[in-house]
Amino acid sequence: MRKIKCIGILTSGGDAPGMNAAIRAVTRSGICNGFKIKGIYKGYEGLINDEVRTFTTENVSNIIQTGGTILRTARSKEFMTLSGRKKAYETLVKESIDALVVIGGNGSLTGAKDFAEEYDFPCIGLPGTIDNDLYGTDNTIGYDTTLNTITQCIDKIRDTATSHERIFFVEVMGRDAGFLAQNSAIAAGAEAAIIPEDSTGSDQLIEFMERGIRKSKKSCIVIVSESPKCGALYYANRVNQEYPEFDVRVSILGHLQRGGSPTARDRILASEVGYGAIQALVQGQRNVMVGVRNNEIVYVPFVDAIGKRKNIDKQLIKVLDELSI
Amino acid sequence: MRKIKCIGILTSGGDAPGMNAAIRAVTRSGICNGFKIKGIYKGYEGLINDEVRTFTTENVSNIIQTGGTILRTARSKEFMTLSGRKKAYETLVKESIDALVVIGGNGSLTGAKDFAEEYDFPCIGLPGTIDNDLYGTDNTIGYDTTLNTITQCIDKIRDTATSHERIFFVEVMGRDAGFLAQNSAIAAGAEAAIIPEDSTGSDQLIEFMERGIRKSKKSCIVIVSESPKCGALYYANRVNQEYPEFDVRVSILGHLQRGGSPTARDRILASEVGYGAIQALVQGQRNVMVGVRNNEIVYVPFVDAIGKRKNIDKQLIKVLDELSI
Amino acid sequence: MRKIKCIGILTSGGDAPGMNAAIRAVTRSGICNGFKIKGIYKGYEGLINDEVRTFTTENVSNIIQTGGTILRTARSKEFMTLSGRKKAYETLVKESIDALVVIGGNGSLTGAKDFAEEYDFPCIGLPGTIDNDLYGTDNTIGYDTTLNTITQCIDKIRDTATSHERIFFVEVMGRDAGFLAQNSAIAAGAEAAIIPEDSTGSDQLIEFMERGIRKSKKSCIVIVSESPKCGALYYANRVNQEYPEFDVRVSILGHLQRGGSPTARDRILASEVGYGAIQALVQGQRNVMVGVRNNEIVYVPFVDAIGKRKNIDKQLIKVLDELSI
Amino acid sequence: MRKIKCIGILTSGGDAPGMNAAIRAVTRSGICNGFKIKGIYKGYEGLINDEVRTFTTENVSNIIQTGGTILRTARSKEFMTLSGRKKAYETLVKESIDALVVIGGNGSLTGAKDFAEEYDFPCIGLPGTIDNDLYGTDNTIGYDTTLNTITQCIDKIRDTATSHERIFFVEVMGRDAGFLAQNSAIAAGAEAAIIPEDSTGSDQLIEFMERGIRKSKKSCIVIVSESPKCGALYYANRVNQEYPEFDVRVSILGHLQRGGSPTARDRILASEVGYGAIQALVQGQRNVMVGVRNNEIVYVPFVDAIGKRKNIDKQLIKVLDELSI
Missing domain, CATH: 3.40.50.450 (Rossmann fold)
Incomplete structure (x- = not known):
């Protein structure tokens, strides 16, 4: 050598x-x-x-x-x-x-x-x-920086979610891995995370929504891992159809997740x-x-x-x- | 009384x-x-x-x-x-x-x-x-908080824009008013702002793009006021068609603009x-x-x-x- | 039971x-x-x-x-x-x-x-x-929050240290442990850390100062673990006496290290x-x-x-x- | 010309x-x-x-x-x-x-x-x-950046002040002018500001302390403009002597006020x-x-x-x- x-x-x-x-x-x-x-x-x-x-x-x-x-x-x-x-x-x-x-x-x-x-x-x-x-x-x-950036973004979105009593689907990066989604959901106190590692995600969503309704939580944040087919928009549409009484919003955090000190x-x-x-x-x-x-x-x-x-x-x-x- | x-x-x-x-x-x-x-x-x-x-x-x-x-x-x-x-x-x-x-x-x-x-x-x-x-x-x-939130988001996006030599169209809130777009563009050192108050916006974009190309700036950020028809996606598509050699991206900042301390x-x-x-x-x-x-x-x-x-x-x-x- | x-x-x-x-x-x-x-x-x-x-x-x-x-x-x-x-x-x-x-x-x-x-x-x-x-x-x-708070404070102090070509001694918390000092020094790109675990700290300082002078670094940040006797003021005074040509400053970060999201x-x-x-x-x-x-x-x-x-x-x-x- | x-x-x-x-x-x-x-x-x-x-x-x-x-x-x-x-x-x-x-x-x-x-x-x-x-x-x-930096520092100190039911004297920059002290006190929801423009400051402090005691506020933050003689330490000492039952702390924000984005x-x-x-x-x-x-x-x-x-x-x-x- x-x-x-x-x-x-x-x-x-x-x-x-x-x-x-x-x-x-x-x-x-x-x-x-x-x-x-x-x-x-x-x-x-x-x-x-x-x-x-x-x-x-x-x-x-x-x-x-x-x-x-x-x-x-x-x-x-x-x-x-x-x-x-x-x-x-x-x-x-x-x-x-x-x-x-x-x-x-x-x-x-x-x-x-x-x-x-x-x-x-x-x-x-x-x-x-x-x-x-x-x-x-x-x-x-x-990873740690992006996790914090996402968490701070969700903190901000929660201000609005709580003030308006809305359901937010927040889409975060991660490609095929759910680390960012799962951990930011815990860190931000979100209600659920939909990650690629857990194929039962969408059923869980319905179960979760029903559970949430029973307990009458009025605002709620769900973190969704980016996905070509099943991103935040997909889930928001489903909830919109099945629970038209909710005020549902989507936020796709996008490229700002990559930057920053x-x-x-x-x-x-x-x-x-x-x-x-x-x-x-x-x-x-x-x-x-x-x-x-x-x-x-x-x-x-x-x-x-x-x-x-x-x-x-x-x-x-x-x-x-x-x-x- | x-x-x-x-x-x-x-x-x-x-x-x-x-x-x-x-x-x-x-x-x-x-x-x-x-x-x-x-x-x-x-x-x-x-x-x-x-x-x-x-x-x-x-x-x-x-x-x-x-x-x-x-x-x-x-x-x-x-x-x-x-x-x-x-x-x-x-x-x-x-x-x-x-x-x-x-x-x-x-x-x-x-x-x-x-x-x-x-x-x-x-x-x-x-x-x-x-x-x-x-x-x-x-x-x-x-207004001041949102202006700072947007500016910090663009700071982050610029990290990626510069690193990858991309053109970013960033859509910000403001309804019918361009205060957030115009001022965040100045604050973040963006290359241009497209605001509702300035109806020549889209022509300016082309002029600007040509000027930019002449000077061979390789990355560039354009701030676009939200608009039902002419948002960031609209302009990104136009540039994509007219300048296919550029790597164009869109970021819609969305609801996180409303929250925060x-x-x-x-x-x-x-x-x-x-x-x-x-x-x-x-x-x-x-x-x-x-x-x-x-x-x-x-x-x-x-x-x-x-x-x-x-x-x-x-x-x-x-x-x-x-x-x- | x-x-x-x-x-x-x-x-x-x-x-x-x-x-x-x-x-x-x-x-x-x-x-x-x-x-x-x-x-x-x-x-x-x-x-x-x-x-x-x-x-x-x-x-x-x-x-x-x-x-x-x-x-x-x-x-x-x-x-x-x-x-x-x-x-x-x-x-x-x-x-x-x-x-x-x-x-x-x-x-x-x-x-x-x-x-x-x-x-x-x-x-x-x-x-x-x-x-x-x-x-x-x-x-x-x-610990992680305080580490980041300290790092961000040093980032700010570095702006001034660099602009004025000064030597800063920054005192951070940690009681008998040097985790905060050592790790914030690495994270902030400081020139040295003086920690309780390393008893040769003060001699190292002199050696470091001499090395620094040889290489003509003009600004410099030293992180010092809090200590009743040998805090940032102690070291600043020593350097002041032995190297009167330097512009030496002290910053004791204090209680803001405990708070924050x-x-x-x-x-x-x-x-x-x-x-x-x-x-x-x-x-x-x-x-x-x-x-x-x-x-x-x-x-x-x-x-x-x-x-x-x-x-x-x-x-x-x-x-x-x-x-x- | x-x-x-x-x-x-x-x-x-x-x-x-x-x-x-x-x-x-x-x-x-x-x-x-x-x-x-x-x-x-x-x-x-x-x-x-x-x-x-x-x-x-x-x-x-x-x-x-x-x-x-x-x-x-x-x-x-x-x-x-x-x-x-x-x-x-x-x-x-x-x-x-x-x-x-x-x-x-x-x-x-x-x-x-x-x-x-x-x-x-x-x-x-x-x-x-x-x-x-x-x-x-x-x-x-x-000015605006420093005002925000100070305000965020006080936000952090308030976490500790509230958690421990303490009185904090926070010293901020400003030379002969009280803009930073007065405005950061309002912005951070501090209880009082002692500024050079108001010569009755120290008497106001006593009056304020008595008023505060009557209302049994348990934690309190006072912003003090930097001053060679009458800084935060001076006031903390006075309160310590006159109200020994209080847990009084001092924080001198120092050079980090100058830096940052x-x-x-x-x-x-x-x-x-x-x-x-x-x-x-x-x-x-x-x-x-x-x-x-x-x-x-x-x-x-x-x-x-x-x-x-x-x-x-x-x-x-x-x-x-x-x-x-």
């Missing part, structure tokens, strides 16, 4: 709060350990097109508290092709980059895995996604895994995602991180159920 | 942050000046149905910082009828209420005006609406006009809306407050135009 | 954000499982003086998002005496309370332990303290342990603190929770060190 | 949120109107030492939402001397700067006035101070006066401060802006008095 002197870093896929903190951590910890650091712009797209710049500690000053990513990000179709990855490899050779740190979610780490295998190139992944759907790490970078926890997680990425390379690790589990830095093989399913804690469903009475 | 001993207070129409601060101010200032205060629940609906409770200073403790309205609110169809207003009057007689303070927007103050004329009953209005569309007061209760300014405004409502009654005023203009408490006849049009400052359009280059 | 029918709940010691969420969770989960719930006001003081009220689910409506504690809290000297605890016991008998849930920190749980042993009375503790210094649970209720995580933790407290009683547990470790609800014997030392993760010290270059 | 081609801009004195929005507005509006813009770093200090850089629109991208000042700031003793101002003038000549825009408070604008007179040099001032103590403008840049209003004000500064120069104005009064941009001669006293609205004192019962 060639000695690593220069490390490239990029962010890929949907942006997540804390990505900048991770860029800062990788850069500073890398420099601290004697590496040269190069920032690659616009994800794999910039790797293909050689949009690369050498980073000093100053490049990452005063960014730990900012949302988004100073490296920009993109979803690259070209990198999914053999010829795209070939161009990417040529950039790495040209730029004398010996290892790659990729910050992103499932799709981005899958790209890193494929590339690492094809070119036998050392890649380290950092879990950067608001969805929290990567296996092997307790949390992903951005990261929470303390996301910044700390990003700092730890950024530091861990450099440690991993120093220790000869490659093709792993760096996570934090039980407060310890862990290295998770790419194949597990993206291949295994991270489950919702069933107990949380019970907690929400009891506390929403 | 009968001597006023007991004052009823209600909130009506859409809820607005700061309504609780106004309820607190009317209650405490009223008690301080020797009046009895009665809270009427659910707006005119509760007036018709006699949902009334005597208020002490404790009833309004620790609410100045809360969103929504502890009195609940509603849009009452029955109060728009003669028989509805008759029932309302009977409640006032039964409850020995001699004057009414109504906190709400255009529709609610119209209701107060009609009722005051019909029954020769002393009514005072307080401007409670996030839309800022009441004439005679510099600001309405709730009021800003300092909304709390102070609510405190001033609540105090002013009692002063107005002490001074024999009736059928006026209490506002604050040039830092002074003013009494605006209902007919002006709801009938005259409050204009957007044209200079702000010029300011946005120059600063978004 | 007598069958438990009625559960008393109190908050004790310093208030912490999330205590209300815990009160809500115990109350609702308790009622859901068939118990009667009684709220005891002002901590052990109210137990001694019989300030008790029966709670329904409505008593805890709309409090999950609020700071402080609706049950009030106090530090009771009388409860530290035999006669005080005797009076407390008499209240429990009089009120037919069969078990006690105490939400508080080290001192409060010590009181619960003593009382439980003396009167063979079932007590369950919930970890409610911003200091995070209870053994056996990953986090305590309030709890974060999502504190609300979820409070909900889980509140639910867990009822489960514990159902399962016949007594004299344990309910915590969450590795995402699982755990029961920690009082003697461990208050007697064992929870250590700062040494790795975090290394992370801060590398990232502050 | 020489034709103005190049405009220099600097921030001076204490930093205030919104200064960056003002820098952005001057730069963009300046470029839009055909001027060259140069940023001068570290206030008058940088003017003396020729720390100057040409600004494009990109230099001020993405700063409208940030606290502090990207131009840095300082209080310059040298600029108070004739020789200092001579050096400053030489820099302006060397850099071909034809006019100067100074963003700062009373001291900074006094410096601008002296310099403008001595060298017959066109200077425009922008009101940048959290204290709101400049005559001729309704608000100064930074500016509110919508501060950003809009900064944008308007920044735009107004360029308009002023285009129209041949000089040696004026640009303010906004009654929603209109106004030009205030330096001598008035810094020489006349801006008074607290007496009505606000009455409002606080009635609402704190």
